Amino acid sequence: MMRKAAKKSPVRARSKTRRDVSASPWRLLGPAELHRIAERVIRLSEADETEVEIGVAADTLTRFANNTIHQNVAEMDTHISVRAVLDGRTARSTTNKTDDESLRRVVASAASLALCQPRDPGLLPMPGPQKLQKLNRYFASTAAATPDDRARAVRRVIAIAEKNSQTSAGIFSTGANEFALANSKGLFAHYAQSRAEFSVTMMESASSGWAKANSPDVAALAPEALADSASRKAAASRSPRELPPGHYTAILEPAAVLDLLGFLFYDFAGTAVLDQRSCFTDRLGKPLFGSNISIWDDVSHPLQLGAPFDGEGLPRQKIHLVDRGVPLNLVYARSTAKKMKTRPTGHGLPLPNEYGEAPMNLVFAGGDSSVEEMIRTTERGILVTRLWYIREVDPYEKILTGMTRDGTFLVENGRVAGGIRNFRFNQSLLAMLSSVEALGPAVRASGEESFEMVVPAMKVGGFHFTEVTKF
């Protein structure tokens, strides 16, 4: 799974800082220092054009299981990546060694690699300086959260598990990263972002519940509330019964929706359509989903994260990808846009690559139906907390397989009737998005199969559960 690129924003905290970040060995370097390093690298290069990407990450993660902390880690990592262009050819070399000799070597390596290949007629000159929007997604208090802060929160969650005679497992992660992109045409872009994530599984002997959230601001997370929710699900799915496989109305909570829809993201790439491996090949402009499905890519959405510029430094534009069931637009890197005789949208991946571009900030239109209302209006159906090990079975009909996990319930006559054994599903996403009967408000959802997006809960008719497992 491709990761989101790191992003840009001025460093301005909304929450109170609890310790001086600059005194920590785990501090970021800041735009001025990254600019200085980039200039130094560009000066070392004799290539026709040179691009420098610098990433700095300071990440921590406290992991618990069996009601105890069993792993607890921190890392500080810097990388410097150089792309050289010589005589219409380009290549990339990356290092995390920042001494002069290593920087000279990485610059020379990028240049010599570039010359090892045939000329690329589609290679465009690097872009010059760009006008970029400012996004503030860095919270100093999140970057400065300590191991003790995380351990105390975990201890409170473990207490909830113990009170309910359950076993807890999960993670509490905090950190920050920054990312700068510069080139010999004078482009410089910088983005910093903090990140906090909490995930918890609560288990009984034959049932489990799960909850997860992330945010750039650790203060926005509520570990105990998430633990309470997971605990209630574990209790409610106690003694699960086995149902026969078949087509059921499915109420998919946002995490389940996210991990399914995540499989669509690369289909929106212009290169995927050019290569005829997108499910939108020959289907653009024609109704494909229900009229209640609209999708955008929008890096500036208040619930989104990520840099406002792409792998070449172009500003990411808001793109209306699907309008009321009709796939309208794709995203394009500069070279793809030229091949497809359109304009770049600022979604290019770092060059060189064979994939072109991808929308990394998908936002699905929501509705006004809560999960509780979906349950109330369902005569017989399945409520799904999360999905697991989803893989693509058919790329054009977009048939996906996977399992339900950690809280799967039978809904009968408008109420949750109890837990059931987990199902395997084989479901076409195209069919599913044509059968959405109700939508919840769009939220920032967190799963395990896809990067985060803004998606609603969905009530879907005729969801195809094909087999059942033993728990």
Place this chain on the structure above:
Amino acid sequence: MQDWANWAIETAKLRGATYADVRVMDIRQRDLSTKNGEVGNLSENETLGIGIRVIAGGAWGFAATDRLTRPGIQACAAEAVAIAKASALAKLHDVVLAPEQAYVDTWQNPFLKDPFRIPVERQIDLLLAADREMRRVAGVTLAEGSMSFRRIEQLFVSSIGSRIHQIKVQSGAGIVATSFANNEIQKRSYPNSFGGQHTLQGYEAIEAMDLVGHAGSIAEESVALHKAPQCPEGTRTIILESGQLGLQIHESIGHPIELDRVLGMEANFAGMSFLTLDKLRTLRYASDIVNVVADARIEHGPGLGTFGYDDEGVPAQCTPIIQHGLFTGYLSNRETAASIGESRSGGTMRTESWNRLPIIRMTNVSLLPGEWKPEDLIADTDDGILMETNRSWSIDDRRYHFQFSTEIGWEIKGGKKVRMLKNPSYSGITTEFWSSCDAICSRDYWTLWGTPNCGKGQPQQVMGTGHGAAPSRFRNVKVGVAFSE
């Protein structure tokens, strides 16, 4: 490297660590790809850093940095100890490790041709030649090729006196022909899907693949699949070729035998395992002819799970996992071995890089060969489906229920391959499936496959694992469910 490791161990001890180990790792990687006659990715990457793991206050802490100055490393070691002390705020009991002696040693995998000394031009030319062969076939809409090479030099030092220097060189490559027609995408890969074949060898492994020689046939198959009938739905005898069987072993044997999963340590993400402790040496996992080992020794072959020592300083071992169908062993580390009363770690702690904590990972989890020849296996099958090359894979979070689909299938009637089938898939319950195995091909048809992309842990780590397999037959398997209406 030695000075860096010493500074880390000294600082950790001074700060109160009762145990410390350190991995200094210097990793170099080269990636190349081609698509439809053009170079796609062409890049090199190197990363050097130190990861410091400590026990303090009876609990674990880990910190890693690439700021390799004395102050940088000392600060990192101090952070690891501070983190361990924070872990102790929520501990149930002190960490106990199974005993292990100290080793001072060096180890390097054998290889003939250093892939980083082979000119990049030659590597690109090979991929472009295979690309041309694929695109010669009318109907191929996408031709792709890739190679990757990795050199890992690492020094392990621990507070019990171990100092182990290892160098591992691995090489991998693969090609894919894709055909889009009539609202359907079909593809064929060689020598395996999802990046091809990867082994702990030099460039000689790439040359032995003969990518160009196989490009035309997979291209023709990708086009022919459009006209092939759909794999039927029902219960059938299936024969799996060794690449698909390698992934079947990975998912339905390799993961459930990880002792950290069994003990609940992966419950929040990777999941748990149906192989609870009561099943050790009591569960009939498979039929009598099935023997599986987890073997990290070079004698087993140049797999992605081959090494001299694991990443907590335990020598490579061969652990019997299934013996004549009986479940006999887990993948363990020093901590989990001690917790279930085993006298020693199975030596399966591995880390993706210097900035990740070692965790229990598969080594080479392999099905030992049987005695059949593939042609005899087909001749002995009255009504079945031969399935080749994985297309999708999925299994539940306790590793009971799985579903796989492959790129191509062949219907077998009356002991003969009679026609191609498209969209083959099969599904089942792990122990029922392995208990239905009634024939395994011999050593001559056994391949040690590399799975370069196994994800596990939080933060997630990607690791290469090895899986030896020969074509094998399974009876009464559910097929075709993936495309059922």
